[in-house]
Amino acid sequence: MGASYSAVGWNRQKKIYDWIIFSFCVVYLATFIVLTAIFNPDYTFETVLIRSTSTLAVLILHVILSIGPLTRLNKKFFPLLYNRRHLGVTMFCIILVHGAFGILQFHSLGNVNPFVSLFTSNTHYDSIADFPFQALGFFALIIFFLMAITSHDFWLHNLSPKIWKTLHMFVYLAYFLVVMHVMLGVIQYETNPVFIIIMIIGAITLISLHLVAGLKEARKDKINYNLKEEGFVFVCGVTEIEESRAKIFCIDKERIAVYKHEDKLYAIHNVCKHQGGPLGEGKIIDGCITCPWHGYQYLPQNGQSPPPFKEMVNTYDVKVKDNKVWLNPMPYAEGTERPGANIR
Amino acid sequence: MLITFISIIFIATAIYLAAGILFTIIFQAKGLSKIDEGVHGSSWAFKIIIIPGCIVFWPVLLRKWIRSK
Numbered sequence: 001m002g003a004s005y006s007a008v009g010w011n012r013q014k015k016i017y018d019w020i021i022f023s024f025c026v027v028y029l030a031t032f033i034v035l036t037a038i039f040n041p042d043y044t045f046e047t048v049l050i051r052s053t054s055t056l057a058v059l060i061l062h063v064i065l066s067i068g069p070l071t072r073l074n075k076k077f078f079p080l081l082y083n084r085r086h087l088g089v090t091m092f093c094i095i096l097v098h099g100a101f102g103i104l105q106f107h108s109l110g111n112v113n114p115f116v117s118l119f120t121s122n123t124h125y126d127s128i129a130d131f132p133f134q135a136l137g138f139f140a141l142i143i144f145f146l147m148a149i150t151s152h153d154f155w156l157h158n159l160s161p162k163i164w165k166t167l168h169m170f171v172y173l174a175y176f177l178v179v180m181h182v183m184l185g186v187i188q189y190e191t192n193p194v195f196i197i198i199m200i201i202g203a204i205t206l207i208s209l210h211l212v213a214g215l216k217e218a219r220k221d222k223i224n225y226n227l228k229e230e231g232f233v234f235v236c237g238v239t240e241i242e243e244s245r246a247k248i249f250c251i252d253k254e255r256i257a258v259y260k261h262e263d264k265l266y267a268i269h270n271v272c273k274h275q276g277g278p279l280g281e282g283k284i285i286d287g288c289i290t291c292p293w294h295g296y297q298y299l300p301q302n303g304q305s306p307p308p309f310k311e312m313v314n315t316y317d318v319k320v321k322d323n324k325v326w327l328n329p330m331p332y333a334e335g336t337e338r339p340g341a342n343i344r
Numbered sequence: 345m346l347i348t349f350i351s352i353i354f355i356a357t358a359i360y361l362a363a364g365i366l367f368t369i370i371f372q373a374k375g376l377s378k379i380d381e382g383v384h385g386s387s388w389a390f391k392i393i394i395i396p397g398c399i400v401f402w403p404v405l406l407r408k409w410i411r412s413k
Contacts, residue, residue, distance in 0.1 A: 005382050007389030112347070119350045149396040158380060159404060 005154055017083045021090050028056050046105045053098035055195075058178060060091040062202045065175060069213030071292075075281065078292050085151050092148035099141045102134065133184035140177035143170045156275065165276065179203060221250040232319060232326035238343055239323070241265070246289075248280035251329040255280070256316055258327060259289055259300050264340035266300035267316035267327055274311070302337040364399035367406060371398060375409040 010018075032052035036043055043051075067084050070077040080087075107117040118138055124130035147168055149155075156164045179199060186195045227234035235249045235258065246257040248270050255270035257280025268289065270280045277293030284290065288297035288306060298305055303313040312335035317328040320341045332338065372391060377383045383390075398405060 004385040005390045007387055007393045113351070113354065115354050116347060116350045120347050123346060146400065149400060152393060154380065154382070154390070154394050155397055157382070158408060159401065
């Protein structure tokens, strides 16, 4: 927003969340290492570290990619969304350890540059089964690296939200590369199919979650609002909107959030200026519409972030007639003051 | 052939990142506060945390810095 940047936006909840992530990672790695030492004592420490970090990173990646659709299906998952950035950076750190030890173990002992060796030690690029899977992992690591180093609002502003969002959507390409990296690695080096089965279950779960959440969104967007009157469209009854909450309506392909606050209704554009979060899924806190994703705030009467912040969204006219809510989908310029509609 | 190709890409990337390091040293000292007002009053930890990004995305920042003059 408009105020000074801080290195990490920690608050009490985020600190608790980060401690839980850290503790989970430590417990997972320790358990993996101890179990391997018991059941496969001939494995080297590097091998155990490479395997433990890879499985942990894949697990966290699945959690990260599930958070988006889960919040679309149930609002209880929003706390996970607030802190997804920390989870992503944690995952990158784990992958970095995995990659560093992988290169150290497999490519640093010869007289060829380790990075060159990574791409040239196995040259079966024309084979599916023998494809050099480490190269796929390397490209996934590069994507995660670019995402991790830009996981700060400074980059969101200076790369522009559109480029930033596009860059971070490459997580799906990285996921595909990770799946192929793991599958080919297991095919080439393992006889036990358990990793492939877990990976397939994970991929099916993720795809199903995204499909279900996407269908739910599409159903909402397809609702037709046929009742029209002087530019206004009938959208719902007054009682259908909870106090300090909103309902979202998709009219002419634009999503508009109608908020109820202190006996008045206000309408603003549903898309947060920060990362495109759904403002209508948030609530009013301290008199401000608060984005459920990262807490960016806007005043309901003018769509402006309270000073010193400078973000603004479009506002709309809304009126109440016989306990029915009518919305005019023609937007006012961002930050335009609108009086709101009296409920009583 | 493949080794030569990969080596060329590796050297080109190293040169790009070396230029990024050089740029970041100058940019952190003189240009950072000129391209984004949010930098005013920010902590040293923030300036450290953005260093990897400055090294990688230095052409974007250089362009913004030139435009801000």
